[in-house]
Amino acid sequence: MKKINSILILIVSLLVFTSCDKTETYAEQLERETESIHKFIIKKGINVISEDQFARQDNMTDTAKNQYVLFQNSGVYMQIVEKGTGEFIKKGETTTVLCRFTEHNILRDTLQLSNQFLIFSTKVDKMSVTNTSGTYTASFDPSSSVMSDVYQSTSVPSGWLIPLSYIKIGRLEKASSKLSHVRLIVPSQQGQFNASKSVYPCYYDLTFQRGRL
Template identity: 65%
Template sequence: MKKIFSLCALAASVIVISSCNKHETYADQLDRENNAINSYIIKNKINVISQEQFASQNNTTDTIKNQYVLFPNSGVYMQIREKGTGDFIKSGETARILIRFSEYNILTGTIQLSNNTLLWSSVVDKISLTNFKGTYTASFNNASSLMATVYGSTSVPSGWLVPIPYLKIGRLIHSSSKLAHVRLIVPSQQGQANATHDVYPCMYDITFQRGLE
């Protein structure tokens, strides 16, 4: 019952955010979003690097310098906290991936959704991820996904797939094993359904783990 009430509260908060945008043009919303992202970057002293510098660093970001790489084609900023100790998703492979995440609404400055909390700790978002010749597609398992339940879509945000080519996704099978871990700044057009509709950016803290086949 408590979880049902919490889901209703989350849905209500989504409606509130939506109602704030009725008198803005789309151009106004995009300007507001860009300003919010830039302010977040400045406030958090993020060091933005180019894809060229990222490649020269062996596709890594220096967390001590708080580096995030900007992908201009998508507008997504990515910080790799940990590449992981598993394997890359190979071309032609479909893998089951288990995700822990926290979603921070950059406009409101609040945690909007997370399965890292005690209330939702039993829910691990499951996705089916396919690599088709370097193009990645994924969908949530509707029976086990907080994102799909709250936002009403099994589509995995495009922004979540940006890190996949650079991560070795595995399981915690040894004491030295590490989960792939990233932080992302995701603009609305690369985000979940509500962010796309209402034009707001989110910051995500995400870990990826391979599920059992």
């Protein structure tokens, strides 16, 4: 398993370091990133709505219309598929959140990483989340995190924290229980370490479940 993990880390590293032209300026890389996001939105038939419309819809997106809300301050696009069973993370609360995810590199149009299938399917990414007066901070548990293993950082992408203001974090305790489920388009400045360094956006399919402290 360690050998396989090392190979995957090497593959991801190669993808990252070959993803940008070294002669490009940072401004040019950001422009290329913006273009790739717009192409992705068109390709996927995404209907972008404003934060005002999102609020009028009781902080929900209509999946039948393939709606994503754009948060202007961060540049993150979010679709809420399922708000989830359970409770919102309360102000002043620190809790453990378990994540299943799939990460696509939008710039290269490739599946980049996932813990939902193949060799990582037995590992659920665990993070410690704190709500401080409505501002969320989080870090991965290095002993149980594919993201931490591959990107060598316990920092949770800022884009992953945006949904936490709008979804409930619970557990599958009965047949009617549902995990919160979101889809995100995350620009590099709100992304994981390598995405930020090499300036590429990622598309995430994420579920959240409350863990045990």
